[in-house]
Amino acid sequence: MLRIGSGAGFSGDRIEPAIELAEKGKLDYLVLECLAERTIALAQKRKKADVMLGYDPLLEKRIRSLLPALLKNNVRLVTNMGAANPIGGAQKIIEIAEELGLKVKVAAVTGDDVLPYVFENADSLLFNPELFETASILSANAYMGVSEIVPALETGADVIITGRVADPSLFLAPMIHHFGWSVDDYDLMAKGTVIGHLLECAGQLTGGYFADPKKKDVNGLAYLGFPLAEVQSDGSALLTKVPGTGGTLTLRTVKEQLLYEVMDPSSYITPDVVADFTTVSLREDREDRILLTGGRGKERPAQLKVSVGYDAGFIGEGEITYAGENAYGRAELAGAIVKERISRNYDEFKVDYIGAISGHRGSFGHQVNPYEVRLRVAGKTFEEDKAQRIGEEVEALYTNGPAGGGGARKFVNEVIGIVSTMVPRTVINAAIKVMEVGQNGKETV
Amino acid sequence: MARKLYELAHSRAGDKGDVLMLSLIPYEEEMYEKLREQVTADRVKSHLNHIVKGDVIRYEMPNISALQFVCQGALLGGVTTSLGMDTHGKTLSYALLEMEVDL
Numbered sequence: 001m002l003r004i005g006s007g008a009g010f011s012g013d014r015i016e017p018a019i020e021l022a023e024k025g026k027l028d029y030l031v032l033e034c035l036a037e038r039t040i041a042l043a044q045k046r047k048k049a050d051v052m053l054g055y056d057p058l059l060e061k062r063i064r065s066l067l068p069a070l071l072k073n074n075v076r077l078v079t080n081m082g083a084a085n086p087i088g089g090a091q092k093i094i095e096i097a098e099e100l101g102l103k104v105k106v107a108a109v110t111g112d113d114v115l116p117y118v119f120e121n122a123d124s125l126l127f128n129p130e131l132f133e134t135a136s137i138l139s140a141n142a143y144m145g146v147s148e149i150v151p152a153l154e155t156g157a158d159v160i161i162t163g164r165v166a167d168p169s170l171f172l173a174p175m176i177h178h179f180g181w182s183v184d185d186y187d188l189m190a191k192g193t194v195i196g197h198l199l200e201c202a203g204q205l206t207g208g209y210f211a212d213p214k215k216k217d218v219n220g221l222a223y224l225g226f227p228l229a230e231v232q233s234d235g236s237a238l239l240t241k242v243p244g245t246g247g248t249l250t251l252r253t254v255k256e257q258l259l260y261e262v263m264d265p266s267s268y269i270t271p272d273v274v275a276d277f278t279t280v281s282l283r284e285d286r287e288d289r290i291l292l293t294g295g296r297g298k299e300r301p302a303q304l305k306v307s308v309g310y311d312a313g314f315i316g317e318g319e320i321t322y323a324g325e326n327a328y329g330r331a332e333l334a335g336a337i338v339k340e341r342i343s344r345n346y347d348e349f350k351v352d353y354i355g356a357i358s359g360h361r362g363s364f365g366h367q368v369n370p371y372e373v374r375l376r377v378a379g380k381t382f383e384e385d386k387a388q389r390i391g392e393e394v395e396a397l398y399t400n401g402p403a404g405g406g407g408a409r410k411f412v413n414e415v416i417g418i419v420s421t422m423v424p425r426t427v428i429n430a431a432i433k434v435m436e437v438g439q440n441g442k443e444t445v
Numbered sequence: 446m447a448r449k450l451y452e453l454a455h456s457r458a459g460d461k462g463d464v465l466m467l468s469l470i471p472y473e474e475e476m477y478e479k480l481r482e483q484v485t486a487d488r489v490k491s492h493l494n495h496i497v498k499g500d501v502i503r504y505e506m507p508n509i510s511a512l513q514f515v516c517q518g519a520l521l522g523g524v525t526t527s528l529g530m531d532t533h534g535k536t537l538s539y540a541l542l543e544m545e546v547d548l
Contacts, residue, residue, distance in 0.1 A: 037524075038525055209457065210455075215451075215455075252472075255468070255470045255511050256457040259457065259459075259470075259513050260457055260459045260466075260468070261460065261461060261466060262466060262513060263515055264515070265506055265513055278506055279508065280509070281508060312525070315528065348528050349528075358531075359530060359531050359536040360537065360540045361495055361496055361529075362495050364540065378528045415525070417523070418462075
């Protein structure tokens with residue numbers, strides 16, 4: 001039996017649940033999944049500014065709070081916090097361990113960065129090369145899988161840090177390493193992938209992103225605990241969480257997460273397998289314990305998916321609130337004024353009425369008469385000063401717009417677009433770098 | 446009798462590029478067959494007409510008594526470059542639950 005915990009579901013996730021898992025989860029492995037599609041392109045930008053950076057910005061905070069408990073309880077850590085710089089991330093972990101007087105061995109997995117290949121082959125690889133006439137490619141990272149992670153586990157490292165890998169592979173790799181599963185056993189690969197898929201968003205399995213008061217209540221959401229799986233050698237698993245933590249783990253929460261972000265439940269494609277989720281069975285054992293069995297798989301795909309990040313200019317935004325009688329009418333007048341003043345200067349321009357119809361782009365027959373409305377104006381452009389102009393125009397509504405507007409705010413954000421393509425497996429050149437720090441000081445193998 | 450899906454089922458939205466995925470999970474598993482009959486891909490497409498520009502494909506999951514709707518062209522061009530307030534379309538699970546079925 002193998003116990004794997006999920007200590008982060010995105011780069012900004014809470015840290016306390018991971019500490020609970022490391023201290024009380026009786027884990028063999030803790031996985032921290034911290035890399036969204038855009039995160040790596042942003043990380044690449046940080047690395048360009050400083051070659052030592054480019055790993056997850058919260059790496060230091062997470063490692064500092066987790067490393068002592070992980071080492072004390074003999075829990076190995078697997079994480080994609082390396083982002084655009086797994087070796088830089090590993091060096092940072094060594095530095096923290098040295099400072100805390102801890103002995104640690106770290107393995108960094110590299111090879112996902114295929115930017116040079118994508119540059120050279122942009123015409124054939126990119127679905128819409130015209131996109132890049134005014135934009136520039138920032139990053140191109142292949143989704144690596146267990147074939148690249150397992151060798152890092154074999155080094156005996158306490159911490160395995162990667163860049164871009166498929167999220168479920170972070171969980172499947174320890175299972176393969178522990179049980180000695182063959183990567184050609186596609187049913188086992190599928191079973192492990194389902195477990196990884198369920199765990200990868202951490203709190204979304206245990207009642208996070210689920211509650212709807214009086215309809216779907218979740219107890220102790222403020223102290224939401226993250227999930228762990230007890231995996232058996234046949235690929236079945238018990239999903240549970242640390243007793244005493246908040247949240248809930250039920251058939252309902254597990255079903256929502258099983259289907260989360262799934263394009264075709266009969267063919268869930270990772271670098272390791274094509275898994276069939278329609279063959280999975282779920283059973284409630286007792287409170288906060290769900291049994292997972294079944295799962296079939298087919299041969300892994302020949303090519304690897306690559307996420308290409310490109311500079312897509314700037315989004316400028318401005319917001320202002322109207323409240324009281326005829327709030328919506330005044331907000332609509334304000335929106336029309338800003339549109340008339342500046343919309344012609346933007347590639348794309350959008351006016352939203354927050355509190356009225358902005359989220360669903362309509363109201364499905366509901367009467368919309370809100371007591372207060374927040375006007376939000378947004379526009380896209382490649383010129384930063386033009387992006388700034390939007391917030392300035394919204395702010396100018398104070399003295400140049402309808403009555404009673406308040407709380408104006410303005411924002412400018414860089415936009416990183418992502419497109420996907422496929423590359424042959426041979427393009428990636430995976431490597432592992434092991435670093436150690438202990439009683440005898442720092443050493444690199 | 447017309448009932449809102451909100452009363453009968455729950456849903457979570459997911460995204461990939463310009464594609465929106467919406468699960469539909471009845472609170473009571475016995476309700477699965479009724480929903481499978483009534484909540485067709487066509488009906489979802491017409492319910493979300495002002496949001497989903499492309500096709501809607503429905504996947505049936507009898508093993509967990511749930512349906513999955515995969516909606517193309519639903520996120521204003523795609524999560525990463527959309528000007529929308531909710532770029533991921535995360536709130537749209539509740540747009541699906543606004544739909545009515547006849548029981």
